[in-house]
Amino acid sequence: MRIAKTAALLALLAIAIVFPLVFSDPTTTSIAVFTLMFAAAASGWNILSGYTGYVALGHAAYFGIGAYALALICAHWNIPGGYMIFLLVPVAGLIAAAFAVPLGWIALRVRRHTFVVITIAMFFIAQLMAYNLRSITNGSTGLNLPIPFDWTGAFFNIPFYYVTLAILLITIAISWWVRNSKFGLGLLAIRDDEDRALGLGVKTGVSKLTAFVISALIVGMVGALWGYFVEAVYPPSAFDATFDVSFALMAFLGGLGTIAGPILGALILEPTYQYFILQFSDPRFSSIYLVIYGALFLVIILLLPQGIIPTLRAYWMKYSARRTQVQQPQDDLVVSAPLKQDVGVEKKEGISS
DSSP: OHHHHHHHHHHHHHHHHHHHHHSOOHHHHHHHHHHHHHHHHHHHHHHHHHHHOOOOSOTHHHHHHHHHHHHHHHHHHTOOSSGGGGGGHHHHHHHHHHHHHHHHHHHTTSOHHHHHHHHHHHHHHHHHHHHHOHHHHOGGGOEEOOOOTTOOGGGTHHHHHHHHHHHHHHHHHHHHHHHTSHHHHHHHHHHHOHHHHHHTTOOHHHHHHHHHHHHHHHHHHHHHHHHHHHSEEOHHHHSOHHHHHHHHHHHHHHOTTOSSHHHHHHHHHHHHHHHHHHHOOOTTHHHHHHHHHHHHHHHHHHHOTTOHHHHHHHHHHHHHHHHHHHHHHHHHHHHHHHHHHHHHHHHHHHHHO
């Protein structure tokens, strides 16, 4: 079973590596880049909300901070477009993580619905600051990022694709480590019963804040890469409330608290969203799609509360259990038949003697 799982993962990795080489159409590769970005961001969001149960709806703030941080670094250091900017993406993520330390410390002092409201408020505060700090953010005019003029035609998306794929793989590795470590076990204990976890010796405050910062780091890196890909950042686009809904919806659809769930959700939702954007160029579609997101969220909560992967896993376990119960009586009959024959032989031998 483990060999089959390893082989399947290697096959998926090989498909991801050769995908832009086989499907080189710029539209297709652009959709693939956005899909990988949101898969990484949703997986990073899941490290906090999926493992601790603290559903955050303000991570778009760190997405925007990462995008603006990279734009400001490039502007102040006069960095031209090219591969050099990719090396600055982790720096932008660290800046977003630095903002997440005090903000997370404040937000994580409360629980449940109050935590959700505080994270939403922090997002809108960050968006308003992007509008009003004109000396830094240039206000509603926004900031431009360097354009790599050497990358033309179908090649333009290729570097972004592989860098985004690398960030996604790193995020998966971090998520796997968290899930299978003592630290992750403490996060899952917090999700099940935080007071009991605290009584058992789990440092709940430090653990929650660490998960919050790691999550913001990953989302900030994705935001920086997104800003470089679209070549400009503006307050309404970098700090977009639909991003928060997207992260949560992707994780809930695939399976909250699982490693593969957010990735599966991103593979389903983001290409669908990009397809509708291409089909319906009306700018009003963005607001209509927010309504669709909300309706889809309700459908998932009502029909698939555990997500696709946990639901399929539960069905498979029930099927395996039923199959075992059906085979068990047959095995008992096969074993008991020779025993009855042996008893009859022993009786005959006793009578003859």
